[in-house]
Amino acid sequence: MSPADKVPTDGGQGLGQNPFGALSGINLPAGGQTPAATSAAKAPLPAKNRGRVDIKRTTAGRGGKTVTVVTGFVGIGLPEKESLAKKMRNACGCGGTVKDGEIEIQGDQRDKIAQILTEAGFRPVFAGG
Numbered sequence: 001m002s003p004a005d006k007v008p009t010d011g012g013q014g015l016g017q018n019p020f021g022a023l024s025g026i027n028l029p030a031g032g033q034t035p036a037a038t039s040a041a042k043a044p045l046p047a048k049n050r051g052r053v054d055i056k057r058t059t060a061g062r063g064g065k066t067v068t069v070v071t072g073f074v075g076i077g078l079p080e081k082e083s084l085a086k087k088m089r090n091a092c093g094c095g096g097t098v099k100d101g102e103i104e105i106q107g108d109q110r111d112k113i114a115q116i117l118t119e120a121g122f123r124p125v126f127a128g129g
Contacts (some may be wrong), residue, residue, distance in 0.1 A: 029032050051075065053117055054127040068110055070103040070117070072123075084120060088113050 053072045059065060073081060078098065085086075085103045089096045091112050096105035105113060114124040 011098075022064075048121045050121040052125055053122045054122050055106050055113055056126075056128040057110060058128065065106070068105045068113055070082060070097060070113060071106075073101065084116070085114050087116055091116055 037053070043075065051072070051074045053070055056069045056071065058067055058069055078101075080097045081103060085096050085098050085105070088105050088109070092105060092107065092109040094106045094109065096103065098104075110126060114126070117124040
């Protein structure tokens with residue numbers, strides 16, 4: 001390679017002007033936070049009521065194994081049910097699935113599931129035994 005083929009790495013010429021120089025005169029919050037993030041940190045969003053869901057503990061047809069079933073979802077699709085089921089499985093440390101529009105979680109996990117549903121804006125109700 002000849003010296004003419006090489007790309008210089010000395011930094012080249014300066015930019016001439018600072019592209020962020022105009023931002024110094026604007027009243028921006030310190031710490032790199034956006035105004036929306038600072039206002040959201042002060043006042044939490046109100047929980048919206050997404051309807052009642054039933055939490056049941058059942059063993060029927062499962063060889064005596066206990067399963068917690070969440071039913072009664074209105075207005076949400078399969079992808080959101082699957083994401084809720086994933087949150088429940090991770091929080092409970094057990095398996096589960098979405099079957100026939102219901103979320104099934106292995107074991108008696110009603111308290112943890114009720115907390116997750118409340119945070120998601122649902123009104124959980126314990127039904128059955």
